[in-house]
Amino acid sequence: MTVLLEIAYRGSAYHGWQVQSGTKLPTVQGELQKAAEKLIGGSVSITGCSRTDTGVHAKQYFCTLSAERINIPCAVIPYALGSLLPDDIAVLEARACDEDFHPRYSCREKEYVYVFYDSPRRDPLLADRAWWVMQRLDEEKMSEAAKKVLGTHDFSAFCASGATVDDKTRTVYSCCVERDGHMVKMTIRGNGFLYNMVRIIAGTLADVSRGKIGVEDIPAIIESKDRKLAGQTAPPGGLYLERVIY
Amino acid sequence: MTVLLEIAYRGSAYHGWQVQSGTKLPTVQGELQKAAEKLIGGSVSITGCSRTDTGVHAKQYFCTLSAERINIPCAVIPYALGSLLPDDIAVLEARACDEDFHPRYSCREKEYVYVFYDSPRRDPLLADRAWWVMQRLDEEKMSEAAKKVLGTHDFSAFCASGATVDDKTRTVYSCCVERDGHMVKMTIRGNGFLYNMVRIIAGTLADVSRGKIGVEDIPAIIESKDRKLAGQTAPPGGLYLERVIY
Numbered sequence: 001m002t003v004l005l006e007i008a009y010r011g012s013a014y015h016g017w018q019v020q021s022g023t024k025l026p027t028v029q030g031e032l033q034k035a036a037e038k039l040i041g042g043s044v045s046i047t048g049c050s051r052t053d054t055g056v057h058a059k060q061y062f063c064t065l066s067a068e069r070i071n072i073p074c075a076v077i078p079y080a081l082g083s084l085l086p087d088d089i090a091v092l093e094a095r096a097c098d099e100d101f102h103p104r105y106s107c108r109e110k111e112y113v114y115v116f117y118d119s120p121r122r123d124p125l126l127a128d129r130a131w132w133v134m135q136r137l138d139e140e141k142m143s144e145a146a147k148k149v150l151g152t153h154d155f156s157a158f159c160a161s162g163a164t165v166d167d168k169t170r171t172v173y174s175c176c177v178e179r180d181g182h183m184v185k186m187t188i189r190g191n192g193f194l195y196n197m198v199r200i201i202a203g204t205l206a207d208v209s210r211g212k213i214g215v216e217d218i219p220a221i222i223e224s225k226d227r228k229l230a231g232q233t234a235p236p237g238g239l240y241l242e243r244v245i246y
Numbered sequence: 247m248t249v250l251l252e253i254a255y256r257g258s259a260y261h262g263w264q265v266q267s268g269t270k271l272p273t274v275q276g277e278l279q280k281a282a283e284k285l286i287g288g289s290v291s292i293t294g295c296s297r298t299d300t301g302v303h304a305k306q307y308f309c310t311l312s313a314e315r316i317n318i319p320c321a322v323i324p325y326a327l328g329s330l331l332p333d334d335i336a337v338l339e340a341r342a343c344d345e346d347f348h349p350r351y352s353c354r355e356k357e358y359v360y361v362f363y364d365s366p367r368r369d370p371l372l373a374d375r376a377w378w379v380m381q382r383l384d385e386e387k388m389s390e391a392a393k394k395v396l397g398t399h400d401f402s403a404f405c406a407s408g409a410t411v412d413d414k415t416r417t418v419y420s421c422c423v424e425r426d427g428h429m430v431k432m433t434i435r436g437n438g439f440l441y442n443m444v445r446i447i448a449g450t451l452a453d454v455s456r457g458k459i460g461v462e463d464i465p466a467i468i469e470s471k472d473r474k475l476a477g478q479t480a481p482p483g484g485l486y487l488e489r490v491i492y
Contacts, residue, residue, distance in 0.1 A: 008369065008370050008371070009370050010370045010371050010373065057371060059371070078367075082368060087368075087370065087373035087374065088370045088373050089370055090367065090368040090369065090370045092367050121324075121336065121338050122328060122333075122336040123254065123336065124254050124255050124256045124333065124334045124335055124336045125254070125256050125303060125305070125375075127256065127333035127334050128333070129371075
């Protein structure tokens with residue numbers, strides 16, 4: 001039997017979503033598995049929609065929970081499972097789904113938000129939740145640069161070197177930058193993202209704001225497929241998986 | 247030489263502000279002392295404006311830093327000291343002050359904010375930052391109750407039993423409750439607050455919302471000076487010291 005779980009989590013305490021075999025590092029998948037096995041009283045298998053990195057947060061995340069028998073009604077699972085989970089992981093909803101539904105391969109679209117905080121003063125309440133930069137960001141220049149990543153491209157230049165995926169072509173549907181006080185938010189939607197892609201785009205926009213990279217350089221950087229030409233990788237704490245669309 | 251520091255911190259990782267003698271529990275004062283002694287190269291003494299509890303946050307907090315010699319210009323202290331502190335404590339400003347200035351006794355007024363989050367769904371990004379209650383709160387009833395604590399009273403009924411202070415008379419200048427989506431915020435200003443007083447007022451407002459305590463019962467509860475008649479103590483993670491006025 002398979003149940004689709006909609007969850008949310010704060011990633012600060014975890015080494016990403018995925019259980020890392022051979023280690024005991026805490027992961028979101030690992031915590032869910034422990035809680036679900038306690039609840040169900042047997043072994044379960046959990047498959048996620050994305051391999052979020054260490055320290056990355058998710059406001060909406062889907063995973064399947066499969067077990068031979070799940071004797072708990074779906075309406076009760078969020079509360080029953082939630083009460084066994086740490087405070088930084090919540091189960092928002094559970095519903096029955098087909099056994100062959102794959103939360104990653106079936107996904108049509110994802111939306112991520114990257115949060116910058118530009119202020120001469122550090123805000124300790126935003127530690128691990130936003131990228132603190134002391135100099136004021138130029139959100140208009142960043143918006144201009146954001147438009148340059150739209151469309152279907154081979155995004156090799158915006159992919160961490162460790163990635164093993166073959167086809168690095170992805171489509172970015174939208175990428176917007178907005179300011180709200182000292183918070184600058186980049187919202188990006190696409191059909192999928194490569195390893196570190198959103199963080200490298202965010203870091204590149206910060207480099208554009210600082211004048212290290214020109215708005216007009218972006219198309220050539222994409223074209224080059226050379227990771228070294230794109231900007232820095234923005235830190236993980238500013239990144240939120242916001243929505244997953246099937 | 248004495249310097250007045252304006253700081254901010256997220257309290258989740260600390261056993262409150264104050265160093266607890268004979269223990270090695272992490273405290274905000276302890277972290278500041280370690281960092282300042284490293285920076286200055288000698289022993290320092292740190293005195294705070296309030297003894298915030300375990301898990302309580304401060305968006306503005308003042309403390310004095312005294313040492314025989316402080317050879318670092320005040321303008322540099324926030325950066326120099328900040329770089330030696332953990333991410334959840336920030337130094338916002340430093341300025342020279344009189345040796346006999348006491349950040350607690352000189353304080354005229356404090357403002358606290360207590361944050362409730364009412365939603366059937368838990369938000370893991372608000373863990374340790376707001377009090378999650380599943381039932382919708384009645385912010386209008388809470389507002390009515392909040393008005394009943396205004397003025398000068400003996401607040402013994404709203405003081406944790408462990409408190410050692412003799413005079414439990416305090417003046418509350420304002421207490422407002424506002425809703426913003428699923429967040430309900432209580433903002434309270436007064437000339438001083440007893441041990442747990444803000445959290446007991448917040449808990450009492452929640453009990454009023456649930457119908458366990460009537461709005462019209464509040465004056466009699468204050469009058470009684472009986473802690474058992476007031477509501478529950480709201481959890482610490484929802485509490486923020488917001489402003490300190492001299």
